[in-house]
Each structure stands twice: as C-alpha cells, then as structure tokens.
Amino acid sequence: MTTTSALGGAVKRREDPALIRGKGRYTDDIKAVGMLHTAFVRSPIANGVITRLDTSEAAGMDGVHAVYTIDDVRHLGPLLAQVPIGKLRPLLADGVVKHVGEAVAMIVAESPSQARDAADAVVVDYDANPAVIDLKQAASDEIKVHDDLDSNILHTWSYHGYWDALGLESKQPEIEAAKQRDDVVIVSQEMVNQRLVPVAIEPRSVVAEWQDGYQRFTVTSSTQVPHALAGAISKMFGLAANAVHVVAPEVGGGFGAKLNVYADEILVCFASKALERSVKWTEGRREASGSTIQGRGWIATATIVGTRDGEILGYELEGLADMGAYTQNFTVAIPLLGLWVASGQYRFPTHFNIDCVVTNTMTTDAYRGAGRPEAIYYIERIIDMYAREIGLDPLEVRKKNYWQPDEFPATMGCGFALDSGDYGRSADTLMEEAGYAELRATQEKARAEGRLVGIGVSSYVEVCGFGPAVLAEIGFSWTNYGLPASFNGSGLVRVNPDGTATVIIGTGPSGQGHQTTWAQIVSDGLGLPIEQISVRHGDTAESPMGIGTFGSRSLAVDGTATHEATQKVREKAASLAAHLLEASEADIVFADGGAHVAGSPDQRVEWSALAKAAYQAHTAPEGWESGLEAQVTWSPGNATWPFGTHLAMVEVDRDTGDVSILKYVAADDCGNVVNPMIVDGQVHGGIAQGIGQAMFEDAIYDEDGNMLTTSLMDYPIPTAGDLPSFDLTRTTTPSPVNPMGVKGIGEAGTIASAQTLVNAVVDALSPLGVSHLEMPLRPKRVWQAMHDAAQS
Amino acid sequence: MQVSMTVNGKAVTADVEPRTLLVHFIRESLSLTGTHVGCETSYCGACTVVVNGRSTKSCTMLAVQADGAEITTIEGLASNGDLHPIQEGFWERHGLQCGYCTPGMIMSAVGLLDENPSPSEDEIRHGLEGNLCRCTGYHNIVKAVEYAAAKMRGEEPAPAEWEVTS
Ligand code: FES
Ligand code: FES
Numbered sequence: 001m002t003t004t005s006a007l008g009g010a011v012k013r014r015e016d017p018a019l020i021r022g023k024g025r026y027t028d029d030i031k032a033v034g035m036l037h038t039a040f041v042r043s044p045i046a047n048g049v050i051t052r053l054d055t056s057e058a059a060g061m062d063g064v065h066a067v068y069t070i071d072d073v074r075h076l077g078p079l080l081a082q083v084p085i086g087k088l089r090p091l092l093a094d095g096v097v098k099h100v101g102e103a104v105a106m107i108v109a110e111s112p113s114q115a116r117d118a119a120d121a122v123v124v125d126y127d128a129n130p131a132v133i134d135l136k137q138a139a140s141d142e143i144k145v146h147d148d149l150d151s152n153i154l155h156t157w158s159y160h161g162y163w164d165a166l167g168l169e170s171k172q173p174e175i176e177a178a179k180q181r182d183d184v185v186i187v188s189q190e191m192v193n194q195r196l197v198p199v200a201i202e203p204r205s206v207v208a209e210w211q212d213g214y215q216r217f218t219v220t221s222s223t224q225v226p227h228a229l230a231g232a233i234s235k236m237f238g239l240a241a242n243a244v245h246v247v248a249p250e251v252g253g254g255f256g257a258k259l260n261v262y263a264d265e266i267l268v269c270f271a272s273k274a275l276e277r278s279v280k281w282t283e284g285r286r287e288a289s290g291s292t293i294q295g296r297g298w299i300a301t302a303t304i305v306g307t308r309d310g311e312i313l314g315y316e317l318e319g320l321a322d323m324g325a326y327t328q329n330f331t332v333a334i335p336l337l338g339l340w341v342a343s344g345q346y347r348f349p350t351h352f353n354i355d356c357v358v359t360n361t362m363t364t365d366a367y368r369g370a371g372r373p374e375a376i377y378y379i380e381r382i383i384d385m386y387a388r389e390i391g392l393d394p395l396e397v398r399k400k401n402y403w404q405p406d407e408f409p410a411t412m413g414c415g416f417a418l419d420s421g422d423y424g425r426s427a428d429t430l431m432e433e434a435g436y437a438e439l440r441a442t443q444e445k446a447r448a449e450g451r452l453v454g455i456g457v458s459s460y461v462e463v464c465g466f467g468p469a470v471l472a473e474i475g476f477s478w479t480n481y482g483l484p485a486s487f488n489g490s491g492l493v494r495v496n497p498d499g500t501a502t503v504i505i506g507t508g509p510s511g512q513g514h515q516t517t518w519a520q521i522v523s524d525g526l527g528l529p530i531e532q533i534s535v536r537h538g539d540t541a542e543s544p545m546g547i548g549t550f551g552s553r554s555l556a557v558d559g560t561a562t563h564e565a566t567q568k569v570r571e572k573a574a575s576l577a578a579h580l581l582e583a584s585e586a587d588i589v590f591a592d593g594g595a596h597v598a599g600s601p602d603q604r605v606e607w608s609a610l611a612k613a614a615y616q617a618h619t620a621p622e623g624w625e626s627g628l629e630a631q632v633t634w635s636p637g638n639a640t641w642p643f644g645t646h647l648a649m650v651e652v653d654r655d656t657g658d659v660s661i662l663k664y665v666a667a668d669d670c671g672n673v674v675n676p677m678i679v680d681g682q683v684h685g686g687i688a689q690g691i692g693q694a695m696f697e698d699a700i701y702d703e704d705g706n707m708l709t710t711s712l713m714d715y716p717i718p719t720a721g722d723l724p725s726f727d728l729t730r731t732t733t734p735s736p737v738n739p740m741g742v743k744g745i746g747e748a749g750t751i752a753s754a755q756t757l758v759n760a761v762v763d764a765l766s767p768l769g770v771s772h773l774e775m776p777l778r779p780k781r782v783w784q785a786m787h788d789a790a791q792s
Numbered sequence: 793m794q795v796s797m798t799v800n801g802k803a804v805t806a807d808v809e810p811r812t813l814l815v816h817f818i819r820e821s822l823s824l825t826g827t828h829v830g831c832e833t834s835y836c837g838a839c840t841v842v843v844n845g846r847s848t849k850s851c852t853m854l855a856v857q858a859d860g861a862e863i864t865t866i867e868g869l870a871s872n873g874d875l876h877p878i879q880e881g882f883w884e885r886h887g888l889q890c891g892y893c894t895p896g897m898i899m900s901a902v903g904l905l906d907e908n909p910s911p912s913e914d915e916i917r918h919g920l921e922g923n924l925c926r927c928t929g930y931h932n933i934v935k936a937v938e939y940a941a942a943k944m945r946g947e948e949p950a951p952a953e954w955e956v957t958s
Contacts, residue, residue: 010954012883019891020879020898022826022866029825113811201830201838201926202892252828252892253926285831511890511927677886677954681932685889688929712835712924720917720930749929 007524007740010677014515014535024250027205027222032278035207036065038268039115040281041105041122042290043097046131046360046705047145050095054123055105061121063114065275068106070094073270076236079263079328080480086154086327086358087146091263091270097126098145098325099360100705101290103263108271108279131360131705135299135320138359145325145358154323157335158353159414163474166415172349175314178305184313187386188303192774193374195297195322195699196692197289197709198367199717200510202252204292205282206265210273216243217272221265224254224508225548230540231481232261233269241482248538254510255689256366257292259550260329261481264291289710294699295367297322298335298374300354302382308390310397316351317342317378323356324363330370331363332356333476337371337551340414340463341751344379345423345643346401350413360705366550368689369747372462373754380458380755384762385771394759395436398459398645399427409638409736418461418641419743420733421669427459430645430667433729439649439663447767452652453662454764457645458756464744465556465640465737466547478547486635487553490544491562493522493569494629497615499608500532505562506546507554508538512746513678514554518562520674521740525566526573527590528607544631552642552744555674560738561634568630576614576628579621580605640735640743644668646687646752648760657783659695659761665727666752671735671743679745680728686749687726692718693750694757695777765789795859799824800868808855815839817855818865826866826895830924837923840896841865847903849896849922866895869902877943878902878936885952887936889927897923901937909945911937 018024055067070092078088093104105122109115132143138152145152160170178184206221217239223229223246230246233239251258264281272279283291300319306312321335335354343350352375383401387394402423403410409417430436439455446453471477472485479485490506503522507514515535523530537543546558570590577595578585587598596604613619614628649663666683673679696716700708709715734741754775761777762770768789773781796805799822806821818827818841830836832851839850842864869876878901881887888894897920904911904919911919916937917930925933935953942949 010952013886015891016883016888019888019894020866020875020882021870022824022895024891025825026828026892028829029819031820031823113809199926200890200892201836201924202828202890203830250891253890255926285833285836511888513889677952680954681886681889681928684929684931685927686929689926711833712831713833717924717926718929719921719924720933721921723917723930725913725931725934726929 007520007674009520009675011516011520011530011675013513014519015513026202026250026252027207027220028282030207030220032207032209035278035280036108036110036275037112037115038271038279038281039107039112039119040103041119041124043093043100043102043104045097045126045128046100048097048126048128050093050097050104050124051127052123052125053105058107058118058121061114061118063110064107064118066108066271067118067122068092068271073267076266076270079266080232080235080261081327082330082478082480083333083475084327084480085332086323087149089263089326089328089363091267099290099362100707101362106267106271108275133359133361133701133703133705135322135357135359138357139320139355145360152358153355154358155332155356156353157339162336162339163415168415170353172314172351174349175305175316175351178313184305184307185389186303186305187382187389188301189382189385189772190299190301191378191381191772193296193298193377194775195364196295196367196697197699197715198255198257198292198295200253200255200257203283203285203288204258206268207278207280208269208272209278210276212276216245217269218245219269220247220249222251222258223248224251224259224510224550226508226538226540227506227546228478228481228483228548229261229265231483233266235482236266237269245541248508251508251510255368256295256370256550258510259366259548260293285712286710289707290362293328293363293365295364295370296374297364300378302378304382304386306386310390310392310400312346312348312401314349315343315379318353320355320357322361322364323358324361325358326363328363328365331365334364334366334371336476337463338375340416341372341461342375342379342414343412344376345403345459345461347403348401361701368686369750370551372747373690373751376460376751377755381758384759388766395427395431395457399424417638419638419735419737421641421643422731422733423459423643426643426667426669426731427645429729429731430647430665433667433727434647434665452654452764453649454760454762455647455649456756456758456760456763457647458752458759459645460752461641461643462552462748462751463639463641464552464747465636466551466553467636468638469635483547484545487547487557489557489561489634490546490631491558491565492544492629492631493562493565495569495573495611495614497611499606499611501526501528503533503535503562504543505535505537505558506543507558508548509554510549512549512554512682513675517555517674517678518559521559521563522566525563525570527592527594529593544633552746555742556640556738556744557634557636559742560740561632563740564632564634565630568632569628573610573628576620577605577610580613636737638737640671640737642668642670642743642745642748644748644752646756648756650760650764652761652764652782657779657786659777659782661724663727664724666749667729667731668745668748669731669733670745670748672732672741674742682745683728683749684726686747687753688718688723690750690753691723691757694754694775698776793856795855797858797861797863799863800865810856812855813851814853814855814858815850818850824865824867828892828895835924837900838893838896840899840923842899842902847900866899869898878940880943881936881940885932885935885939887928887933893923893925897925897933901940905941905944909941911941
C-alpha cells in the first residue's frame with residue numbers, strides 16, 4: 001500500500017519495523033575491532049582534597065591498557081559549557097572532589113570486567129571537608145563549595161538585566177502599588193520543586209575511534225546533539241571540524257540527559273587517540289548519579305496579589321535553583337527558560353528572581369521541560385491557593401486572567417511575545433471534554449459520602465522552537481562548541497535518480513519519530529509516496545549543520561527547514577515537468593507519485609521519469625542544473641509558544657494516604673499537527689513524567705552528599721500500574737512564526753501535569769484544612785498531612 | 793564453563809565465565825543485541841526474554857543457569873518474517889517511541905497473554921509492572937497489548953484512537 005500523506009495523517013512509524021524486531025542499533029550494540037572498555041574510579045565523598053592517588057597496582061593488572069588521571073588530560077582543559085558561569089568540570093578530579101561520584105581516574109582494559117576490577121584497585125585517599133547540600137545553607141555562603149569562587153550564588157535571573165536592550169526593571173512598580181491597596185488579598189507560599197533524575201531507559205554509551213592514518217575521529221554516542229558533540233571534540237582536541245565525525249544511532253530516550261556533552265565522551269576520545277584503539281564506555285545505572293545531569297531542584301516562594309473577585313494584579317516568584325557542583329552545558333541558563341514562561345497564560349505583571357546556587361551534588365541541567373515545569377508549577381499552584389482563598393472556581397479565576405485572543409502577539413513582561421493563542425477556547429475545550437460541571441457534581445456527592453475526591457487543573461505555556469537569533473545576544477547559544485550562534489535548523493531534500501527521495505536533517509531524535517514526520521512533510525510537498533522517502537539523521541558527516549533534538553524544537557525549526565527545502569525541490573521539479581509535458585509551470589500539480597497538468601491527469605510524468613530526466617543534462621531544458629536537491633537553513637524570528645490546560649481527578653485513601661488517579665484529561669495546542677498519533681504519544685509520555693514528579697520521584701541526598709536514590713528501586717519512575725489511560729483533546733491555533741504553523745509538543749505534558757496532580761490532591765484534602773503538600777505525594781506524606789490537619 | 797541451550801530454535805554451545813549474566817551471553821556471545829540492558833539489577837525489564845516458556849529478566853540469571861534451556865529473544869519472535877501479533881500491535885498502536893524498552897516489553901507481553909488471553913486494562917497494566925518505559929506513559933503500550941490479545945483470539949481489535957492513514 002502506498003501513502004501520500006496530507007499533513008495531519010496518523011501515519012504509522014517508519015522507525016518501528018526495526019525496533020519491534022530487536023534490530024535497532026544502539027550505541028552499546030556496537031562491537032568495533034579491537035575495542036577496549038573503560039571504567040571510572042569515582043569519589044565516595046562530596047567535598048574533599050585528594051591526598052593520595054595510586055594507580056600502580058591497577059596499571060599492572062590483567063588486560064589493563066591504561067589508567068588515566070587528570071595529569072594525563074589537564075592539557076585539554078575543563079569540559080566546555082555554553083553558559084560558562086561558575087566552575088567548569090575538570091575532565092577528571094584535579095586535586096579536589098566536589099560531589100559524590102565525581103570521576104577521579106579512568107581505566108582502559110580489554111573487557112568491562114577487567115576495567116572494573118582495576119578500578120577497584122586504584123588507591124585514593126581523601127581529606128574530607130564539610131559538604132553543603134541544602135540549598136538555603138549554600139545560598140548563605142556559610143560553607144563555600146569552591147574556594148576560588150566569590151560566592152555559592154553564581155548568578156541571579158530576573159527581568160532586569162538579562163536582556164539589556166529591553167531595560168527591564170527587577171521590581172514591578174504596579175505589583176508594589178497593588179500590595180498597598182486595601183481591597184486585595186495576598187497569597188504566598190514557599191514550595192519545593194524537587195530534584196529529579198531523567199532516567200532514560202538506555203544508559204548513556206559512547207564508542208570512540210581515532211583513525212591515526214587519517215588523523216580523525218569517528219565517535220558513536222547516545223546523544224541528542226551529535227553536531228554539538230562533534231564541535232566540542234574538535235575544539236577540545238584542536239582539530240578541524242572536518243576531522244571529527246559523530247554518529248548518534250538509535251538513542252534510547254534522552255529527556256535532556258543526553259543534550260550535554262559529557263566529560264566521559266571526551267575522555268573516551270582521548271583514550272582512543274592515545275592508544276590507537278576503539279574505546280567504549282557504557283554507563284551503569286547507579287553510576288549515572290555521578291555521571292549524568294539531574295534536573296529541577298528549586299525552592300521558591302510564589303506570591304499573588306489579587307482582588308476578591310478574581311482579578312490578579314501581580315505575581316512574584318523568588319527563590320533558589322540548585323546547579324550542583326560544576327557548570328556543564330546549559331546549567332546556569334535553565335532558570336532563564338523558567339523566566340520566559342513565569343507569567344504563564346496570564347496578562348498580569350510578574351516579578352521573577354531566581355538565584356543559581358552551587359552545592360556539593362551532581363550537576364543539574366535540562367531535564368524534560370527545563371526550567372519551564374518549575375516556573376509553571378509555582379504559578380499554577382499559587383493561583384489555585386488564591387482561588388481557594390477567594391472562594392472562586394480555579395478554572396474561572398484562570399480564565400479571568402488569560403491573555404485574550406485579540407491581544408496576540410502578546411508581549412510579556414520578560415520581553416518575548418507569545419506568538420498566538422486562544423487560551424479561553426483551550427480551557428473551554430478541556431471543560432467540555434472532561435465534563436467539568438458533572439465532575440464537580442460527582443465530587444460533591446463523593447464528599448457527602450465522606451470520600452476524599454479532588455479535581456485539579458493547570459494551564460501552561462511552553463516556550464519552544466529554539467530559537468530566534470536574538471537568543472545569541474542574550475548569551476544563549478552554542479558557540480562555545482563551535483556551532484553557529486543562532487539555533488538554526490536544517491534540512492536537505494534530495495530526489496534520487498530513481499525517483500525516491502532522501503531527506504537528511506540536523507536533529508538527533510531519541511524516539512520522537514522524525515523519520516515518519518519528516519517523510520510526511522516531504523511526501524506532502526512532492527506528492528511522493530511515504531515509502532519512497534528515507535529520512536536520515538544523527539550523522540554529522542552527511543547531515544547539514546544542526547543543533548539537535550531538545551526543547552521541543554525539531555519540527556518548528558528543522559521541520560520548517562525541510563519544508564522550505566521541499567518547496568525549492570518542488571519548484572525546480574515543476575519547471576522540468578512543465579518542459580517535459582509542454583505545459584506551463586504554474587499548472588503543474590504533484591500528486592500520487594508524479595506530476596501532472598492541472599485539469600488533465602493523463603498529461604503526466606512519474607517521479608521516476610522526472611528524476612531520471614533531472615540528472616540528464618542532454619534532455620533537460622536549457623540552463624538546467626543537473627540534479628534535484630535543495631538544502632535550507634532556517635532561523636526562526638521568534639520562539640513558538642504551545643499551551644493548554646490539563647485536569648486530573650483523584651481519590652485519596654483516608655486510611656493509607658494512597659492517591660488513585662480516577663481521570664486525567666488534557667487539552668493541548670501545539671499549532672498545526674503533522675502526525676496526531678505521534679503528537680498524542682509525546683503528550684502521553686510527557687504527562688507520565690510530570691506525574692512521576694508529582695507522585696513518586698525524588699533525588700534525595702543525605703547531608704554528607706550521598707545520593708540515596710541511585711537505583712530504580714529507590715528512585716521509582718511510574719510503572720504501567722501506577723498510571724491511568726489519558727483522555728486527550730486538542731485545539732489548533734497555528735503559529736505565525738513558521739510556514740507550517742507548528743509549535744512543538746515534546747515537553748508540554750510534563751510542564752502541565754505535576755501541579756495538575758498536586759492541585760487535585762490538595763483539593764481532595766481541602767475539606768480537612770490542607771492547603772499545600774510538597775512533592776512527591778507518596779502515601780506516607782499524604783497520610784501525614786491528613787493526620788496533622790486532624791490534629792490542628 | 794561450557795553451556796548449551798536452544799536460542800530462537802538454534803542449538804548453541806559456548807564457553808562462558810561462571811559470572812556471565814544470561815543477558816550478556818545473549819548480547820555478547822550470540823550477538824543478539826535486541827535484548828537490552830537498562831539496569832542490570834532486575835528493575836527495568838529491558839532484558840526480558842522467554843526462558844522455557846516463561847518471561848524472564850535475563851539479567852537476573854547466569855548464563856550457566858540457562859544450560860539446557862529453550863530461549864526465545866525478540867529476534868526469534870517473528871516467524872518466517874511475519875510479525876508476531878504483539879509486535880504488530882506495538883506498530884499499529886504506537887506502543888513505542890525510542891524503542892529501548894520495547895523488546896523486553898514485548899517479551900513480557902508474550903508471557904502475559906500466554907497466561908491470560910483476555911486481560912482487562914488493569915490486568916495488562918499490572919502484568920507489565922516489571923517493565924519500565926520512560927517514553928510512552930504506557931497508554932499506547934496497553935492499547936498495543938489489547939490489539940494483540942484481540943488478534944490472538946481471532947477477533948477484530950478495537951479501532952485506534954486516531955484515524956489511521958496507512
Ligand atoms: S537490565 Fe534486566 S531488569 Fe534491567
Ligand atoms: S519507548 Fe523509550 S523507554 Fe519505552
């Protein structure tokens with residue numbers, strides 16, 4: 001069966017036949033000839049000085065080829081970061097260690113078990129110093145994490161100063177004035193948005209091969225950013241860009257954890273070059289607590305000033321964000337993404353002030369949503385508290401304060417303009433889908449029976465489609481890895497001489513289905529069956545420069561580039577078809593695997609014939625340039641701003657504190673949809689991750705800096721039995737930022753769902769007098785809150 | 793030590809270190825890399841294969857313990873190139889994204905449907921609790937297993953939640 005897809009069709013995934021047969025190729029599946037394996041010696045303490053590092057026994061062990069310490073790699077410099085504020089990570093500990101799990105030495109051996117055995121034989125003595133784990137204590141500078149930094153506070157993000165050209169003020173005078181009015185209520189709450197572990201099911205893995213004869217690297221890595229990794233390697237090793245070839249094969253989930261360039265990737269390259277052998281490292285699950293970034297970790301106070309009839313006059317968010325010990329890729333910039341969406345879907349003045357604080361813990365960076373789930377959590381929790389305080393329905397209060405459809409593009413206090421939106425329609429769609437009035441009636445009935453049933457909602461906006469070139473001006477770019485300053489997207493569309501098409505894109509997907517979605521874009525543009533289109537990505541030697549897959553950006557940016565490249569190929573092909581069919585170019589229609597003249601379907605040339613002609617100069621029209629391909633690099637004028645409103649209905653067990661999710665309904669708007677099946681899948685997975693934060697997940701460190709949740713038993717991510725099926729609906733408000741009108745959907749579910757759940761559970765417990773609960777809402781904590789409420 | 797077993801219908805014999813886990817034997821010695829490793833500590837289920845008719849996490853077993861066993865891995869599930877109904881269900885109902893959990897998830901579903909050919913949604917959800925997926929939120933995994941169960945009973949699966957174009 002052939003498919004020429006109109007955009008918007010639920011085309012089954014092109015990726016799946018390999019994956020469901022167990023024939024997908026992930027990094028750890030690679031066995032190179034003569035490949036060596038690595039293991040790391042890691043610090044057992046969170047802060048200290050290395051007083052002895054003896055590798056001699058390990059170096060002499062069976063199968064061991066090398067043991068490396070910082071002395072071997074210091075000349076490469078510390079790991080590069082895009083926003084290099086704070087202490088950059090040394091490739092291996094340089095005299096001191098700053099978090100548990102920090103790599104101190106690297107073993108390279110014939111087999112993984114030999115490498116691990118040798119790692120155990122490395123002797124390291126430490127003088128331990130007090131560690132600072134607690135965020136508030138760290139912010140007080142009572143104990144410094146790094147002696148050579150002035151303060152544990154690396155940076156403060158507020159509207160003031162981050163984008164100098166705008167001249168924004170930190171404090172909003174309107175909010176100050178509103179607070180003085182005597183007809184207002186002020187609702188304020190400190191809340192924790194706890195630290196999380198990304199937990200891609202595929203552990204990170206990298207294989208490096210230095211080809212000495214050609215003086216070049218080929219590196220395969222489980223990464224979301226193949227071009228960035230190539231750039232970082234070439235910069236750190238002083239090699240030309242064309243001497244580094246990075247391949248991201250199948251990547252088993254990323255969620256931001258694989259959008260860093262990591263020290264281990266650089267070290268494996270180093271070993272390969274030094275030993276002239278292929279070298280592999282695959283992360284262990286527990287080891288990840290010291291080797292892969294974590295996310296979230298905010299403590300902040302949200303405050304709302306509003307009237308008694310639900311008009312919000314101002315909103316403030318002030319607090320701390322945990323950076324961990326070392327600055328990596330975008331560590332310090334993550335709260336900036338929160339700043340951009342801090343005011344949510346609302347038009348009231350907002351004040352934002354988040355301090356970036358170092359602690360003796362693993363580095364934090366982008367985890368699905370990256371700053372946005374945190375920011376939306378605070379505003380959507382505090383609006384709920386305000387609604388309860390004034391006795392109005394939480395959805396009604398939200399609707400009262402939304403930006404209105406005629407206000408778009410709506411410029412927010414942070415300076416960015418929301419591209420398009422119809423927030424009221426989105427909320428109405430949710431209410432209708434959920435049967436909101438009936439749900440409230442059901443809740444009333446349940447309450448009358450003494451059951452603890454709650455309904456929670458949350459609206460959200462997401463900023464994605466990174467990004468507009470202006471980001472470079474405010475210091476948010478990839479230039480430190482030698483990539484273009486702008487977050488460009490790229491797409492190359494080539495019609496091959498046999499009439500099939502090859503599409504090559506600069507993204508690095510980890511399950512998002514780009515091979516399918518992009519084939520749909522090209523199929524739609526060229527009238528070519530999807531089966532004849534092959535989409536390739538993740539290989540820097542063949543793909544045009546791209547930044548990678550993260551921040552819900554791929555479709556809006558690289559997808560647009562591909563759409564534009566398709567249009568160029570189509571125009572060129574139309575001129576050839578017009579020549580062959582002796583018709584006017586304007587009358588050429590592409591459909592069903594060929595081109596025909598509008599109104600006369602028999603006047604037709606198949607793509608196979610058209611493509612053949614395109615490569616044969618002697619039959620082509622005069623001046624024809626052989627071939628049929630185009631490449632476009634796209635730099636968007638603005639970010640895109642998806643939005644939506646979610647609802648959860650829960651029941652809390654009075655005796656155990658156990659929370660059951662009775663219903664979960666989501667109304668999302670990501671602009672035009674290319675493949676609704678894939679979009680739904682992204683929303684499902686996103687919701688599950690937010691529910692994971694709300695109910696189960698918590699990266700806990702003890703006061704000495706030991707992470708207590710390094711295994712999947714101690715860090716429970718949601719299982720199938722923990723979750724309900726989700727009820728999804730959609731509105732479609734096209735983005736004006738790109739010609740396809742698309743926005744992005746990868747993080748929406750996560751940004752929306754955590755506080756939706758918390759709002760529902762607090763609503764369930766509100767008759768008992770509970771007004772706030774910290775995540776995760778494990779039964780013990782919920783039970784305790786009920787118990788405490790009963791006492792008071 | 794020498795071990796012999798039947799994997800995907802083929803007899804194999806190999807020398808292994810006594811500490812070799814079955815999953816590493818399958819991946820390294822047999823080069824069947826469809827069986828994945830997500831934790832090595834029996835939590836994630838990415839390594840699930842069928843051993844003597846039972847879905848088993850192959851990181852919880854030593855290769856030597858599987859001596860004489862009959863093993864099916866994901867690569868052995870399709871017969872004569874025809875997808876198993878569970879594989880078909882995962883494709884038809886978008887039961888996978890990154891695909892890393894998928895082989896283990898499918899092999900667990902084999903065991904689940906073997907024991908219970910008509911599972912309810914709840915039974916599917918609880919039956920797959922030993923297999924973690926970080927991408928899909930399980931919604932479509934449940935639909936995929938429901939699809940397969942219907943097919944295996946000779947019934948028409950419930951329609952997809954979206955209009956399928958191909
Ligand atoms: S690898 Fe076996 S359960 Fe995770
Ligand atoms: S599809 Fe990625 S972990 Fe399940």
